[in-house]
Amino acid sequence: MASLKLPEIVPSPTQDTERLRKAFQGLGTNEKELILVLGHRNAQQRKEIKETYQKLYNESLIDHLQSELSGDFRNAIILWTYDPSERDAKLAKEALKVKRKGIKQLQVLVEIACASSPNHLMAVRQAYCSLFDCSLEEDIIASVSQPLTKLLIGLVSSYRHDKVTVNLEVAKSEAEKLHEAVNNKKLDDDHVVWILCTRNVFQLRETFACYKQLYGHTFEEDIQNCGKGDLASLLNVVVWCIECxxxxxxxxxxxxxxxxxxxxxxxxxxxxxxxxxxxxxxxxxxxxxxxxxxxxxxxxxxxxxxxxxxxxxxxxxxxxx
Amino acid sequence: MASLKLPEIVPSPTQDTERLRKAFQGLGTNEKELILVLGHRNAQQRKEIKETYQKLYNESLIDHLQSELSGDFRNAIILWTYDPSERDAKLAKEALKVKRKGIKQLQVLVEIACASSPNHLMAVRQAYCSLFDCSLEEDIIASVSQPLTKLLIGLVSSYRHDKVTVNLEVAKSEAEKLHEAVNNKKLDDDHVVWILCTRNVFQLRETFACYKQLYGHTFEEDIQNCGKGDLASLLNVVVWCIECxxxxxxxxxxxxxxxxxxxxxxxxxxxxxxxxxxxxxxxxxxxxxxxxxxxxxxxxxxxxxxxxxxxxxxxxxxxxx
The missing domain is CATH 1.10.220.10 (Annexin)
Structure with missing residues (x-):
């Protein structure tokens, strides 16, 4: 459930744009107005506002926010004003730029890959190529080391189907495969990667439930028993982002x-x-x-x-x- | 360069649809008319004709072709009349259905993954999920055996950026990695898969050229020296589909x-x-x-x-x- 609140009657993009323009004028910016408008519009509405702003004033709304605001407020409202796919492509790029990437950076990629809709993930990959003249996968290979690369490439390349279809036999057999990998301390086993990167989230939730039922521990607990390395931490984020x-x-x-x-x-x-x-x-x-x-x-x-x-x-x- | 020939002035979808309808009526179908209309329209025009046909006659054009025609002509004209992404999803499904899949079937997947535009490949994956309630990758895992699975999953999940950007340093270093894998007879090495599945085709063509320059043989020739197995054959199709x-x-x-x-x-x-x-x-x-x-x-x-x-x-x- 979204937390965003929209007004009962949403003003036209032109009305919103004029209101934003006015907020920028005069002595100092009227930040309250920016929040009242942009903080209550969904992605499609913000997109139309941005387009209208560009058309009416021949200027980019994002550039204007950039020059008029500062600090954390500026960063947050700009992040909110990007198209969601462009925003996530930029977040992924920022995360990959960090030299000593830890789980804090890499989890951004997992969120985009596992906690977004399949179509959104595709749109992010397209936006990434357009913005940076290089694919998200290429940047992962260039800047992440093994055994994390394999899992991350699989995750960001996934296109899970998004219908609620669950096969109990598959859940049982794949819970067994996950358990075998954990037992062999081989968390980057091809089957683990394929299961986590190709199954739809409903199927995976059933597989995780099956795992608990069969072995008395959650997959997550067993991953942690495998070691404290980055791969274990990353896998835990995957499980969290898929489960809940x-x-x-x-x-x-x-x-x-x-x-x-x-x-x-x-x-x-x-x-x-x-x-x-x-x-x-x-x-x-x-x-x-x-x-x-x-x-x-x-x-x-x-x-x-x-x-x-x-x-x-x-x-x-x-x-x- | 396309071979398809379009008329100077393309009739409206309604005119085309009425002409097709007339061709179906009377004693026997007028196949010449079907060819004259459908055989001279591009994908977008055929899409509009299909939509108009459905709207005007409350019937699917594809179903009508199916019931009125027969044999190879029917198969060919129906294949042509599908949306390209739906068509390729169906071709992939048919290829994967074959029990003893050889290179003849698997090359269909390589063609879709390596000889199509990145956006078309994404559209095929979406169409596959919609048509078959399961992702293309899941079907590959269920019906193809190792070491082919890994390469095929990588290929169909790829989203190469499609600008003509080539880095000579990268070409040289990746030609070396390919050569090392060939030398070690390890054609399913992670690096081979990543190079072939993430680099844009222009970069890969440069890498293959570099390979020839550095080692005196083409990558393709060296793959064949690695053995006659399915993986070598499949890799050769990959190289062909990317090179030319x-x-x-x-x-x-x-x-x-x-x-x-x-x-x-x-x-x-x-x-x-x-x-x-x-x-x-x-x-x-x-x-x-x-x-x-x-x-x-x-x-x-x-x-x-x-x-x-x-x-x-x-x-x-x-x-x-």
Missing amino acids: PERHFAKVVRDSIVGIGTDEDSLNRAIVTRAEIDLSKARFEYANMYKSSIDDDVIGDTSGDYREFLLTLLGKGPKGD | PERHFAKVVRDSIVGIGTDEDSLNRAIVTRAEIDLSKARFEYANMYKSSIDDDVIGDTSGDYREFLLTLLGKGPKGD
Whole structure:
């Protein structure tokens, strides 16, 4: 369930564009207006606003946001204003650019590959090629080392069918294959990669359930017993993103907040990428998992327009009418 | 270069549809009219004709062709009338259904993966899921055995960027990796699969050229020295489809014709799938390679409406005005 709140009557893209233009004019930018407009429009509406802005003022809305705003608020609202496929292509590029990539970077790729719709993933790969003149897979091979490459290439190249079809026989037999790989401590076995990269998520959830039933532990627990390496950590993110993406994103928000300082990039990513998908569910999961309110925790760690924008995407406050 | 000939002024989909309807009426079908209309329309035009037919007569054009026609002519014209992505998804499914799959079946998958545009390949994967409630990759895993699976999964999951960008350093270093794999007789090495499945075709052509320059033989020749197994044969099809698809399809036509009898399925596939892409080039390659005319050879092995339809797609005769 999305957390994004749309007004009952959505203004035309021209009305929205004029309102945004006005917010940029005068002494200082009226950030509240930017939040009221952009923070209450879905991806298609934001796309139309961007196109109208370009047409009316011969200027890119993103460039204007870039030059008029600053800090975390700017980063968050720009991330939100990109087309979702372009946004995720850029997030993937940023993650791959980091020299010493850990699980924090690589999980961005897993999220795009396992917690998005198959058509969205295809659109991200297309956007990546257009933006960077190189495929996402080529960049993974060039910048990630084995045994992670194999799994990541498989994941980002997947096109799972998205109907709710489950075969119990397959679930049982593939749970056995996963277990065998775990027993042999061979987590990058071809069968593990194929199962995780080609089966639809409903089938995989059944396979994970079967695994628990057959062996008394979850696949996730057994992966952890295999070792603490990056491959085990990455596989755990895969399982989380497939089993219950809202739990994964609740964890991303939590991890970005706890400890000293805030990891704004992760916080932005979780809230911006899920506001139109399952951020309401993530809020429930957050409360269950951490006995704390996601809204309160965001309030505690952020301030000003940035805080208001994140809370808007979390579905707090008015509908933007 | 496409061989398909379009009329100077293309009639409206309604005019075409009415002409087709008339061709079905009366005593027997007027096959000449079907060829004159459908054999001179591109994929978009055929799509509009199909939609208009369905709208005007509440009947599927494909079903009508199916019930009114017979034999090889029917098979060829129906294959031509499908949407290209749906057609290739069906061709892949048919190839995978064969129990004892040899190179003849598996090369169909390589053609779709390596001799199509990246966007077409994505569309085929989408069509496959819609038509068969299962992904192409799942069917490959279920029905193809190792070491072919790994290469085929990589190929059909690829999304190569399609700009003409070539890096000479990369070509040299990857030619070395290919050579190392050949030397170790390890043709299913991860690096071989990644190189062939992620690089754009222009880069790969440079890599193959570099290989020849560095080692005095082509990669293709060295693959054959590795053994005569299915993997070597499949890799050769990959190299052909990437280096010069028109040569590959000239060979498919030739193989379908030489010997006793004709392999109409392969002949149809080569002519129908390439008529809008590079069948004119394939005709030149055919003449070069076999010192014979593709048109004459098709005439020699086919007859009646079937022959006329294939020759129409080969670009012989009038433009269909």
